Amino acid sequence: MYGKYWDAFYHRTYASGKALWDVPPEQSVLEDQRVFGSAFEGVGTVADIGCGTGEQSRYLARFYSKVIGIDAAPRAIEIAKQHTPAANTLFEVGDLASPEFAQQLHQAHGDMNVYMRGVLHQIREADREQAAANLLHLIGDKGALYLIEVGKNIRDYFRSATNSFHELPDAVQETFISNLPPHGVDEEEIHRLFNQKQYRLNQHGTGYLNTNLLLRDGTAVKIPAVFGLIARN
Ligand SMILES: C[S@@+](CC[C@H](N)C(=O)[O-])C[C@H]1O[C@@H](n2cnc3c(N)ncnc32)[C@H](O)[C@@H]1O
DSSP states (O other), X not given: OHHHHHHHHHHHHTTTSOOTTOOOGGGTXXXXXHHHTGGGGGOSEEEEEXXXXXXXXXXXXXXXXXXXXXXXXXXXXXXXXXXXXXXXXEEEEOOTTSTTHHHHHHHHHOSOEEEEESOGGGSOGGGHHHHHHHHHHHHTTTOEEEEEEEBTTHHHHHHHTHHHHTTSOHHHHHHHHHHSOSOOBOHHHHHHHHSOTTXXXXXXXXXXXXXXXXXXXXXXXXXXXXXXXXXEO
């Protein structure tokens, strides 16, 4: 289900442009690295789950011995592969919400760190526990998980920013709204999903996700976000 929907999205959007969250690493993973950097020192493999066109995976490949970019959309993976000559990077199609997802990946690559930007909030509530269990399975004993997600206050943000959003071209407004479901993730949910059994939420907080959208006055549109850093006790 995720693959079909997202594949159609990538075919449509990348025929003539980019998704709004597709920003250079300096505006995304590099900022996140200040939080996850030392926690990712335990293992050399990093999975970028929901990697999209692989922008962050390409950055991570400079620091870790193996990077696996995974996305449910075959078209996103195709584009990622076209851009990536790095020998230490693999791109694969995979569905985080599938019960078999983590087992196969972990069997092939062992414990790994996981980087995830803007994916859990796109997973249906009913699939989130499975997705969380998969992520914990991947990090195993030695890895760590860093995720940054659209915050639950996204609705309030839209409401308070309505005047500014109306300055965006219609097509952009439409993309923005149709691809950001009004339900996000909050710190409480991160705590519930990941602070369990042998795993601990070592850091969490609020921040923002950069987009490539600009208002008419040149102000960059930033989406409120929550982040978490999880590892084994
Ligand atoms: C908002 S985009 C973020 C892309 C990328 N992480 C970034 O920050 O540029 C969400 C990505 O998650 C992928 N995705 C959605 N559901 C997924 C699932 N169940 N399994 C794997 N990837 C999924 C989508 O195809 C999309 O590329």
